[in-house]
Amino acid sequence: MRQKKSLSCWTGEESLLGGKSMKLYRVGEVAEMFDVHPNTIRKWVKTGILRSVKLPGSRYNRFTVEEINRLRREMSLPTLEEAK
Secondary structure (H helix, E strand, C coil): CCCCCCCCCEECCHHHCCCCCCEEECHHHHHHHHCCCHHHHHHHHHHCCCCCECCCCCCCCEEEHHHHHHHHHHCCCCCHHHHC
């Protein structure tokens, strides 16, 4: 079993995210939340199972708490708030 690490998140710039600040998680962090390999998260994005956000000038996928919780509910998993 993997050792649990504390999850950090990146808070986006208000001006870049439609005037509001939101927490965005990296691929590896989301993979830990679902206990899958990071490539699985990338595949879910490519097939439309999970929606990502890309900040201007970045090629990396980021994920909102809302999107993570949406998929967790679909998979009958507790949301991030319920899992605490």
